[in-house]
Amino acid sequence: MRVVVVPPVPALLSRYASLTDPVPELRAACVSAVAWLVEHDDARIVAADDQARRIGEELLAQGLAGRVASASERIETRIETGNILVMANGSARRSEKAPGHLDERSFGFDSEVEAALAAGDAAALGGLDARLGAELLASGIGALATLADLTVTRAVMDYADDPFGVRYWVVRWECAS
Amino acid sequence: MTLETLRPFRLGRHRFGEDATVMMAIVNRTPDSFYDKGATWAESAAFDRVRLVVEQGAEMVDIGGIKAAPGAEISVAEEKARVVDFVARVREEHPHVVISVDTWRAEVADAVCAVGADVLNDAWGGADPELVDVAAAHDVSIVCTHTGGVRVRTRPHRIEYDDVVAAVLHDTLAYADRAVAAGVDPEAVVIDPAHDFGKNTFHSLEVTRRLGELVATGWPVLVSLSNKDFVGETLDQPVGSRLVGTLAATSVCALAGARVYRVHEVVETRQTVDMVWTIAGRRPPARAIRGLA
Numbered sequence: 001m002r003v004v005v006v007p008p009v010p011a012l013l014s015r016y017a018s019l020t021d022p023v024p025e026l027r028a029a030c031v032s033a034v035a036w037l038v039e040h041d042d043a044r045i046v047a048a049d050d051q052a053r054r055i056g057e058e059l060l061a062q063g064l065a066g067r068v069a070s071a072s073e074r075i076e077t078r079i080e081t082g083n084i085l086v087m088a089n090g091s092a093r094r095s096e097k098a099p100g101h102l103d104e105r106s107f108g109f110d111s112e113v114e115a116a117l118a119a120g121d122a123a124a125l126g127g128l129d130a131r132l133g134a135e136l137l138a139s140g141i142g143a144l145a146t147l148a149d150l151t152v153t154r155a156v157m158d159y160a161d162d163p164f165g166v167r168y169w170v171v172r173w174e175c176a177s
Numbered sequence: 178m179t180l181e182t183l184r185p186f187r188l189g190r191h192r193f194g195e196d197a198t199v200m201m202a203i204v205n206r207t208p209d210s211f212y213d214k215g216a217t218w219a220e221s222a223a224f225d226r227v228r229l230v231v232e233q234g235a236e237m238v239d240i241g242g243i244k245a246a247p248g249a250e251i252s253v254a255e256e257k258a259r260v261v262d263f264v265a266r267v268r269e270e271h272p273h274v275v276i277s278v279d280t281w282r283a284e285v286a287d288a289v290c291a292v293g294a295d296v297l298n299d300a301w302g303g304a305d306p307e308l309v310d311v312a313a314a315h316d317v318s319i320v321c322t323h324t325g326g327v328r329v330r331t332r333p334h335r336i337e338y339d340d341v342v343a344a345v346l347h348d349t350l351a352y353a354d355r356a357v358a359a360g361v362d363p364e365a366v367v368i369d370p371a372h373d374f375g376k377n378t379f380h381s382l383e384v385t386r387r388l389g390e391l392v393a394t395g396w397p398v399l400v401s402l403s404n405k406d407f408v409g410e411t412l413d414q415p416v417g418s419r420l421v422g423t424l425a426a427t428s429v430c431a432l433a434g435a436r437v438y439r440v441h442e443v444v445e446t447r448q449t450v451d452m453v454w455t456i457a458g459r460r461p462p463a464r465a466i467r468g469l470a
Contacts, residue, residue, distance in 0.1 A: 011469040022466040092470070099470060164470035 001082035003147060003173040004037040005117060006030045006059065007089035007166070008052030008139055029159035029170040034063035034085065036172055043083035046143040052087035060085060086147065088140025090114070090167025091133075098165020100137040109136055110167045113144070114160060117171045120152030138167075151176040183434055183459070186397040187364045188237065188275045189295020189317045196459050198450050199437045201237040201277060202230035203403065206259040210244040212404050212416055212441055220263060227267050231274055233443040238271075239298055240264060240289075241279030245374070247330050253284050261288045268293030277320070281329055283307035290315035296367075298439075300374065300401075301329045303352050313360030320367045320399055321352035325375025333375050341380045342387045345370045346394065353396055367437060369399040373406050381407035385429050392434035400430045401439035403446075424449045432457055 010016055011023050012030060021027060037043050038060065045056040090113055091106035092099045109132055116124035126148025133141035152173045159170035183195045193199060204226050208215040217223040227238055242259035243251045251259075260278055267276055277296035278289045281304045286297045290311060297312050299305075302324035312319040323345040325336050338344045349368040357363050370391060372381040391398045402408065408422035409415060420442060427438060427446055431453035440446040454460040 009470060011466055016465060016469055018462050018464045019460075020464040022464050022469075099468075164466060166470050 001175050002037050003084045003175055004033045005086045005088055005169055005171040007168040008055045008087040012055055013058055026159060026168055030059055033158055033170050033172050034059045035066055037083050037085060038063045038067060041083055043085045045085045046146055047087040048140045048143055052139060056085050056087045086143050088144050090138050092137035092166040094162050094167060095165035103136055106136050117169055118155060118157045120155030120173055122147050122150040122152055184395060191275045198454060199237050200235040200443050200447050201239050201437050201439045202235035202443050203441055204238045204240045206240060206242045206263055207244045209248055230443050231271055234447055235443045237275035237277055239277040239279050239439055245300060253282060256285050257288050261292060264289045264294050265292035281305050283311045286311040290317055304329045309356045309359035309361060318365040318367060319356050319361055320369050321349045322369040322371040323348045324371055327375040333377060336375055341383050342390055345384060366396060367399050368396045372402055378407040378410040385426050388430050388433040397436040399437035400435045402426045403441045428453050
């Protein structure tokens, strides 16, 4: 099975499209990771809230549209499959101009999450401090914790950056089973 | 006016999509126009002006050899001397710019079309009946204006209308029909209510307020508002202090769906139109991330 982690960034939604994409590198990484995720089978979404779910659904629809003609039909059936799209990001308090202003605890927290994602250390995701994550406006930390029992055979970090004071990751995991 | 009701259109060889707006920068080859008072009378100055407005993003220039207001009689030969070679030179150096020529005379129109003009901007409402034939023969666009029947280069004097917008619609649509009947491509016909032409300030304000009725005809609408007397009289501002009023009027016309803006100030008008076009939902923001990261 495959797991992809992408951040639930509303700027990725087509309804918020600009003439110049404010997140071109993030979008490119998300699109190609999701295309990889659904290369052979559909995927289900694990998200912290409705907004994150909608963003995941649109990314999946785009990924499936690249693979099959009728994306909407395929999404209906994704629950049956093993692949997972996790909507999560790190702290949104990484600079004075960040959405949540600066909180110095962001850096330690994000480093811990990032190291686990990059190494495919699923168990470490189960031990994250969800309360601290909430204080740092991190999204989907609970969703990441649902991956804790997986055995990761390959982990690739496609994108890790904080262009707007929010830590974004695009990660691909290949897992046993 | 939603995007569905705005149509693609053509200005000579240049095509524009249903969401497009066009800045038409005024370039006077006159010694006496009201706003610039001959600043681009010298050919080199006029050419510098073209270069500047193209840099500023104007898609189109409107080259005129005779000021609109009454003044010294300009012969056909003199008008041609002022504009024909100049059009040829602009065509050569700016192949992607739409060239409009502000003339009502078929003979001048024929000469400028032969050297690359794309649009005949007839500010005088078809005073020369052969102008549409020239437009058809050269497959160029024509701007069909309303002047209330006044003679060329006269000011309105005590003109009244039962309904000025009805008169504008009647005359511009009749002119458009005449152009199409003469063989002009329907996609290449533009209508212009012609603010201040055959209109007092109250008329021009009403045309502005009701511009949506022109847009609703389906013909692309050109507006020429820049620094005009109706703006000056409304705000009690002399020429040179009318930009704010011009842009306010521009906003109202943009919201209604006007497509082509004949302007002195390209940058300010472009920003105004883009802002309104985006508010209207016809253009995305340039780059929006606030609250969306």
